[in-house]
Amino acid sequence: MKILVCITHVPDTTSKINFTDNNTRFNTAGVQFIIGPYDDYSLARAIEIKEATPGATVTVLNVGPADTEPTIRKALSVGADDAVRINAEPTDSFFVAKQIAEHAKSIGYDLILMGRESIDYNSGVVHGIVGELLGWPSVSPVMKLDIEGTKAKLAREIEGGKEFLEVNLPFVAGCQEPIAEWKIPNMRGIMSARTKPLKVVEPVSVDSGVKLQQFELPPPKGAVKMIAADNVAELVTLLKNEAKVL
Amino acid sequence: MSTTVETNKAIKGGEFLIRETKAQEIFIPEEFNEEQRMIMQQCKDFLAKEVWPRLDEIDSMKDPKLMPSILDKAGELGLLGTSVPAELGGFGMDFNTTMLVAEVIGAGHSVAVALSAHTGIGTLPILYYGNEEQKKKYIPKLATGEWKAAYCLTEPDSGSDANSGKTKAMPTADGKHYILNGQKMWITNGGFADIYVVFAKIENDKNLSAFIVEKSFGGITMNEEEKKMGIKGSSTRQIFFNDCKVPAENMLSERENGFKIAVNILNIGRIKLGIAALGGSKQTISIATRYANERKQFGTSIATFGAIKHKIADMVTKVFASESAHYRAGQNIDDAYNAFVAGGMDSAKARLKSLEEFAIECAILKVHGSEVLDFVVDEGVQIYGGMGFSAEGPMDRAYRDARINRIFEGTNEINRLLTIDMLLKRAMKGQLDLMTPAMAVQKELLAIPDFGASEEEGIFVKEKKALNNLKKAGLMVSGAAVQKFMMKLSEEQEILMNLADMLIEGYIAESVILRVEKLIALRGEKACGIEKEMAMIYLHYAVNKGAAAGREAINAFAQGDEQRLMLMGLKRFTKIDPYNLKDARRKVANHVIEKGEYPF
Ligand SMILES: Cc1cc2nc3c(=O)[nH]c(=O)nc-3n(C[C@H](O)[C@H](O)[C@H](O)COP(=O)(O)OP(=O)(O)OC[C@H]3O[C@@H](n4cnc5c(N)ncnc54)[C@H](O)[C@@H]3O)c2cc1C
Numbered sequence: 001m002k003i004l005v006c007i008t009h010v011p012d013t014t015s016k017i018n019f020t021d022n023n024t025r026f027n028t029a030g031v032q033f034i035i036g037p038y039d040d041y042s043l044a045r046a047i048e049i050k051e052a053t054p055g056a057t058v059t060v061l062n063v064g065p066a067d068t069e070p071t072i073r074k075a076l077s078v079g080a081d082d083a084v085r086i087n088a089e090p091t092d093s094f095f096v097a098k099q100i101a102e103h104a105k106s107i108g109y110d111l112i113l114m115g116r117e118s119i120d121y122n123s124g125v126v127h128g129i130v131g132e133l134l135g136w137p138s139v140s141p142v143m144k145l146d147i148e149g150t151k152a153k154l155a156r157e158i159e160g161g162k163e164f165l166e167v168n169l170p171f172v173a174g175c176q177e178p179i180a181e182w183k184i185p186n187m188r189g190i191m192s193a194r195t196k197p198l199k200v201v202e203p204v205s206v207d208s209g210v211k212l213q214q215f216e217l218p219p220p221k222g223a224v225k226m227i228a229a230d231n232v233a234e235l236v237t238l239l240k241n242e243a244k245v246l
Numbered sequence: 247m248s249t250t251v252e253t254n255k256a257i258k259g260g261e262f263l264i265r266e267t268k269a270q271e272i273f274i275p276e277e278f279n280e281e282q283r284m285i286m287q288q289c290k291d292f293l294a295k296e297v298w299p300r301l302d303e304i305d306s307m308k309d310p311k312l313m314p315s316i317l318d319k320a321g322e323l324g325l326l327g328t329s330v331p332a333e334l335g336g337f338g339m340d341f342n343t344t345m346l347v348a349e350v351i352g353a354g355h356s357v358a359v360a361l362s363a364h365t366g367i368g369t370l371p372i373l374y375y376g377n378e379e380q381k382k383k384y385i386p387k388l389a390t391g392e393w394k395a396a397y398c399l400t401e402p403d404s405g406s407d408a409n410s411g412k413t414k415a416m417p418t419a420d421g422k423h424y425i426l427n428g429q430k431m432w433i434t435n436g437g438f439a440d441i442y443v444v445f446a447k448i449e450n451d452k453n454l455s456a457f458i459v460e461k462s463f464g465g466i467t468m469n470e471e472e473k474k475m476g477i478k479g480s481s482t483r484q485i486f487f488n489d490c491k492v493p494a495e496n497m498l499s500e501r502e503n504g505f506k507i508a509v510n511i512l513n514i515g516r517i518k519l520g521i522a523a524l525g526g527s528k529q530t531i532s533i534a535t536r537y538a539n540e541r542k543q544f545g546t547s548i549a550t551f552g553a554i555k556h557k558i559a560d561m562v563t564k565v566f567a568s569e570s571a572h573y574r575a576g577q578n579i580d581d582a583y584n585a586f587v588a589g590g591m592d593s594a595k596a597r598l599k600s601l602e603e604f605a606i607e608c609a610i611l612k613v614h615g616s617e618v619l620d621f622v623v624d625e626g627v628q629i630y631g632g633m634g635f636s637a638e639g640p641m642d643r644a645y646r647d648a649r650i651n652r653i654f655e656g657t658n659e660i661n662r663l664l665t666i667d668m669l670l671k672r673a674m675k676g677q678l679d680l681m682t683p684a685m686a687v688q689k690e691l692l693a694i695p696d697f698g699a700s701e702e703e704g705i706f707v708k709e710k711k712a713l714n715n716l717k718k719a720g721l722m723v724s725g726a727a728v729q730k731f732m733m734k735l736s737e738e739q740e741i742l743m744n745l746a747d748m749l750i751e752g753y754i755a756e757s758v759i760l761r762v763e764k765l766i767a768l769r770g771e772k773a774c775g776i777e778k779e780m781a782m783i784y785l786h787y788a789v790n791k792g793a794a795a796g797r798e799a800i801n802a803f804a805q806g807d808e809q810r811l812m813l814m815g816l817k818r819f820t821k822i823d824p825y826n827l828k829d830a831r832r833k834v835a836n837h838v839i840e841k842g843e844y845p846f
Binding site for chain 2: 014016070073074077182184185186187188190191193194224226
C-alpha cells in the first residue's frame with residue numbers, strides 16, 4: 001500500500017501576522033514554521049497504518065519553495081519513507097491541488113491523506129479538488145480511518161454528531177484529530193531524516209484564474225476605558241456620546 | 247598594552263582568565279544546525295505532551311509508577327541514550343547536543359531531575375569507568391530506560407565531605423563477593439531504580455570504591471519518600487544496605503578509585519545542571535512575560551511599567567549571558583574530546599579527560615546557572631504579585647523547584663571554592679601560567695595609567711578593554727591574596743568566595759560579548775540590536791559585581807599603602823564608560839514583551 005501525505009508549511013500558531021509589499025505578501029521575518037497541525041495528525045495516522053501493514057510506504061509531499069525543506073525533513077523524522085517537494089509557491093488551492101493530482105497520477109497511490117485545512121489560509125478545499133481531479137472519492141473532516149482490505153471505514157464529523165462511511169480505495173481524506181495520536185519523532189528518526197530521499201519536482205503549469213490582490217488585518221482592538229462600578233451616569237454618558245450606541 | 251598572552255593554540259581549561267579569546271573561536275547557540283533544532287523541538291514536544299499537563303499529578307506522588315512510565319516514554323524517544331555510543335544502544339551525540347537536550351528538558355521540573363539523574367550520575371559511571379562486560383551488560387538497558395539508575399554517594403554524615411562515607415564493602419572469604427553495609431541518603435530515583443551505583447569503602451581503605459548494585463541482589467531496603475520543599479515528584483529516598491551481596495566483578499574501575507569517579511561524574515553533572523537551570527529559566531520568563539502582558543492594573547498591562555520591564559530585561563539578559571558561556575564551554579569540551587580521540591585515546595577516556603580539562607568552567611557554570619534560575623524565579627513570583635504567592639499558580643512550583651539546584655551536585659559554596667582551588671593547583675603544577683600575567687598586572691599598577699584613547703576599531707573595543715581590565719582586577723586581587731596567605735588561603739573562605747565571584751563574572755561577561763560579536767559578524771549589526779544591549783547590560787553588571795567583590799577582598803587582607811594602591815588599581819581596572827542602562831533594558835524588555843516569550 002502506497003500512502004501519500006500532503007503537508008503544509010505554516011507559521012507557528014503563536015506567530016504575529018503582518019504583511020509587506022503593500023499588503024500583498026505575508027512577512028515571514030522572525031516567524032517559525034511548522035507542519036500544519038491537521039497535516040500532522042494525518043501523517044501520524046499514515047505512519048500507524050504503515051506500521052500495521054507489511055510493505056506499506058508513506059511519501060510526504062509539499063508544494064513549496066526550498067525553504068520548506070526543514071519542515072519536510074521533520075515529516076521524514078516522524079517516519080515517512082521519502083518525500084517530494086514540488087518546487088513552486090503554493091499560490092492558491094486549485095494550483096496546489098493540481099500539482100498534487102499530477103504527481104499522484106505519475107506514481108499511483110492507494111490513499112492520499114492531508115489535513116482538513118491549512119492553518120494559514122484555511123481554504124479547506126484542496127482534498128476535494130484533488131479527489132475531483134483524480135476521479136476519486138474525497139471525504140473531510142475525517143476523524144477515524146481504518147483500512148479493511150480494499151475498503152476503508154471512516155468516521156466524519158458533521159454538525160452535532162458523526163457520520164460513518166465506507167469508502168473504496170483509492171480515496172482522498174482531509175483529516176483532523178483524534179484520527180491518531182500526535183507523534184513526536186524519536187532520535188533515530190531525527191538522525192535518519194537527512195538520509196531519506198527528498199525529490200524536487202518542477203511544477204506543471206496551471207492557470208487557476210485566481211490572483212491575490214491584497215490582505216487586510218482586522219483593526220486593532222481599541223483601548224478599554226475603566227469606569228467605577230457605581231458610576232452608572234458616567235457609563236450612560238459615554239455610551240451615548242463616545243460609543244454612540246445609545 | 248595587553249597583559250593577556252597570545253592566542254592560537256589549543257584552548258586549555260581555566261585559560262580564559264589569561265587569554266584573549268576571539269569571537270570566531272567560540273560556538274554560539276545560533277549556530278545549532280537543523281538536526282539539533284529538531285532535537286530541541288522533540289524535547290519541547292515531549293514536555294508539552296507528557297509532562298506539563300501532569301505536573302500536579304507528578305508532584306502528588308500518588309502513583310509511584312507514573313515517573314518511571316514517563317522515563318519509559320523518554321526512552322522510546324531516545325532521550326535517555328544521547329551520551330551513549332551507538333554500539334551500546336545509544337546515539338553517541340557530541341557533548342553540546344547532549345547539553346541542548348539537558349537544557350530543554352530542564353523545564354520539566356521533577357521529570358528533569360529524574361531524567362538527568364538517570365542519564366547522568368546514574369549511567370555515566372558505568373559508561374565511563376565500566377569494563378567491557380559491565381558496559382555490555384548494563385548500558386544498553388539504561389540507554390533505553392528498561393533499567394533505571396540511581397547514584398548513591400551521600401550519607402547522613404557525609405554530604406559535601408563525600409569521601410568520609412561509612413558504608414562498608416567487605417570481601418567474602420572466597421573473594422567472589424563484597425558484602426555491602428551502610429546507609430545512603432537523598433538518593434534521587436531511589437524509589438524505582440533497578441541499578442544503583444554505590445560508593446563504599448572496602449575494609450579499612452581511606453578512599454571510596456564504586457560498585458554496580460542491582461536491586462535484585464537483595465539486602466536493600468528503603469525509607470519512605472522524603473518530604474521536600476520542591477521537585478516533589480522526584481523520588482528521593484534513604485537507602486539501607488544490609489548484607490547486600492555484590493559480585494566482585496561489579497566493582498567499577500579499581501579499588502579506592504571511587505572518590506575520583508564520584509568527583510569526575512559530578513563534574514559532568516555540573517555543567518549539565520547549569521544548562522538545565524537555564525532551560526527552566528527560559529520557561530519561567532515566557533510564563534511571566536505572558537502574565538505581564540495580560541495582567542492589567544491602573545488601566546494598562548503591567549508590562550508597560552518600567553519597573554516590570556527592568557525585571558524582564560535582567561531576567562532575559564542573565565539567561566542569555568549564561569547560555570553563551572555554557573555552549574562555549576560545551577564546544578571547548580567537544581574540541582578537546584576530538585583532539586584526544588584523534589591522538590589515539592579511547593572514547594570513554596577522552597570524554598572524561600575533556601571534561602576534566604574544563605572542570606573549572608563546569609564549576610563556574612553550575613554556580614552561575616543555578617543562581618540565574620533563582621533570580622529568574624524570584625522575579626517571576628514578583629511579576630505575578632499575589633498570584634505569584636498562590637500555591638495554585640505556576641510560579642509557586644517554579645520557585646520551589648529551582649532551589650535544589652544550589653544544593654546538589656556540590657553546593658554552590660563547594661563549587662565556588664573549587665574554582666579557585668583548581669585554578670591555583672593548575673598554576674602550581676605549571677599547567678597554567680598565572681604568574682606572568684599577575685606580575686604584569688602588578689607592574690601596570692605602579693605605572694602611569696594609560697589614558698590614551700584606543701586606536702583599535704571594531705565592535706566592542708572599549709567593552710573588551712573593560713573586560714580585560716576586569717580579568718586584571720581578578721588577577722591582581724588573587725595574586726595579592728595568594729602572596730599574603732600562601733598555603734593558608736584555603737582558610738580564608740570569605741575571600742575565596744569574592745575571588746570566585748570575580749572569576750565567574752569575568753567568564754560570563756566575556757562569553758556574552760564574544761557571542762554577540764560573532765552574531766554580528768554572521769547577521770550584521772542591524773539585526774543584533776537587542777543582543778548588543780544585553781551584552782552591555784551584562785558587562786556593566788559584571789564589572790560592578792567584580793568591583794564590589796574585589797573591594798571586599800582587598801579590605802579583608804590589605805592595609806595602609808598596599809590597601810590604597812590596590813583599591814586605586816581596582817578602581818582603574820573596573821572603570822567603565824557610562825551607558826544608559828535604563829534605555830538598554832527598555833529595548834530588551836520591549837522586544838521580549840512583544841514576542842510574549844523568551845525570544846532568543
Ligand atoms: C533532593 C536531593 C536530591 C539528591 N540526590 C542525590 C543523589 O542522587 N545521590 C547522592 O549521592 N546525593 C544526592 N543528594 C545529596 C546532595 O548532593 C547533598 O545534599 C549535597 O552534596 C550537600 O551535602 P549535605 O546535604 O550533607 O550538606 P552539608 O555538606 O552538611 O552542607 C551544609 C552547608 O555547609 C556548607 N559546607 C559544607 N562543607 C563546606 C566547606 N568545606 N566549606 C564551606 N562550606 C561548606 C554547604 O555549602 C552547605 O551550605 C541529593 C540531595 C537532595 C536534597
